[in-house]
Amino acid sequence: xxxxxxxxxxxxxxxxxxxxxxxxxxxxxxxxxxxxxxxxxxxxxxxxxxxxxxxxxxxxxxxxxxxxxxxxxxxxxxxxxxxxxxxxxxxxxxxxxxxxxxxxxxxxxxxxxxxxxxxxxxxxxxxxxxxxxxxxxxxxxxxxxxxxxxxxxxxxxxxxxxxxxxxxxxxxxxxxxxxxxxxxxxxxxxxxxxxxxxxxxxxxxxxxxxxxxxxxxxxxxxxxxxxxxxxxxxxxxxxxxxxxxxxxxxxxxx
Numbered sequence: 001x002x003x004x005x006x007x008x009x010x011x012x013x014x015x016x017x018x019x020x021x022x023x024x025x026x027x028x029x030x031x032x033x034x035x036x037x038x039x040x041x042x043x044x045x046x047x048x049x050x051x052x053x054x055x056x057x058x059x060x061x062x063x064x065x066x067x068x069x070x071x072x073x074x075x076x077x078x079x080x081x082x083x084x085x086x087x088x089x090x091x092x093x094x095x096x097x098x099x100x101x102x103x104x105x106x107x108x109x110x111x112x113x114x115x116x117x118x119x120x121x122x123x124x125x126x127x128x129x130x131x132x133x134x135x136x137x138x139x140x141x142x143x144x145x146x147x148x149x150x151x152x153x154x155x156x157x158x159x160x161x162x163x164x165x166x167x168x169x170x171x172x173x174x175x176x177x178x179x180x181x182x183x184x185x186x187x188x189x190x191x192x193x194x195x196x197x198x199x200x201x202x203x204x205x206x207x208x209x210x211x212x213x214x215x216x217x218x219x220x221x222x223x224x225x226x227x228x229x230x231x232x233x234x235x236x237x238x239x240x241x242x243x244x245x246x247x248x249x250x251x252x253x254x
Contacts, residue, residue: 008230008232008234008235009234009235010236010245011222011236011245013245013249013252015249016249016253017253018056019196019197020057020198021057021061021192021193021198021199021219022053022060022061022198022201023061023187023199023201023210023214024061024062024063024200024201024202025063025065025201025207025224026065026066026067026075027040027067027204028168028224028239029202029224029239029242030042030046030063030242030243031239032238032239032240033168035139035140037067037126037128041075045247046243046246047076047077050076050246052250052253052254053246053249053250054081059082060192060193060196061082062081062082062083062084062187063081063083064084064180064184064202065083065084066085066086066135066165066167066170067130068090068130068132069083069084069085069090069098070085071130072085080096082187082193084183084187085130086131086132086174087174087178087180087206088101088178088179088182088186089101089103089132089174089175089178090132091187093187094191100132101132103132103175104161104175107159107161107162108132108162110159111134111155111159112129112134114158115127115134115155115173118151118155119136124138124140124141125138125144125148126138128170132174132175133172133174133175135170135171136148137169138169138170139169142169148171152166152171152173159173160176161175161176162176163176163177165179165205165206167206179209179210180202180207180209180210181210181211181212183210184198184200184214185213188213198213198214198217198219198220199220199222200220200221200222201222202221202223202224203224204227208230208231211230211231212231215233220234221234222236223236224236224238224239224241225238
């Protein structure tokens with residue numbers, strides 16, 4: 001089901017119980033956006049809430065992000081958590097085993113050089129190098145968004161092993177065939193996530209793949225903000241609203 005208007009209900013607190021597998025996006029969901037992607041930090045009390053939820057859910061909590069896993073660890077300081085980084089290009093299971101999708105390193109080097117050349121032409125546009133993917137950010141200078149929207153598909157067409165993933169003031173190039181939905185499906189095939197009802201919380205276009213997967217599995221998808229259309233079944237307004245809702249969920253479970 002796709003929502004064409006902002007008519008989605010707020011998720012009830014009892015949406016999450018001891019049989020839930022909880023998947024959480026980072027930027028725009030747990031973390032408020034910043035002009036510099038490196039200049040973010042969890043809000044006060046958030047990690048205590050997440051730690052408590054993870055205990056109550058038997059470890060079935062995973063971060064699913066466009067950031068690299070190393071970047072997630074630098075922000076959240078939970079290197080023992082299950083996590084998917086770079087839209088699933090790298091995935092760490094509950095036992096700490098890291099799986100990385102093979103990438104054509106020569107093509108990636110040429111793509112990286114092309115992306116840096118574009119950024120050099122557009123002062124203030126940032127390049128985020130995530131090791132296996134690379135992105136152009138224009139949140140600080142949104143006037144460049146239309147120009148990047150025009151040029152980035154041309155770049156993607158020149159690198160057939162990669163695909164363009166647009167987001168909120170970001171245009172990311174990642175190896176073809178991997179997305180957050182694939183990562184969530186892989187988690188749901190293994191402990192401690194297997195056999196649980198999935199709930200996914202995310203804000204961006206990149207999260208729609210995961211929304212589709214959890215909806216197909218009888219779970220629930222929660223969109224942050226008012227972006228439409230969306231496959232989400234519930235909505236929350238902002239990262240601060242996410243924090244308040246998760247606090248309420250924690251209070252109910254404990």
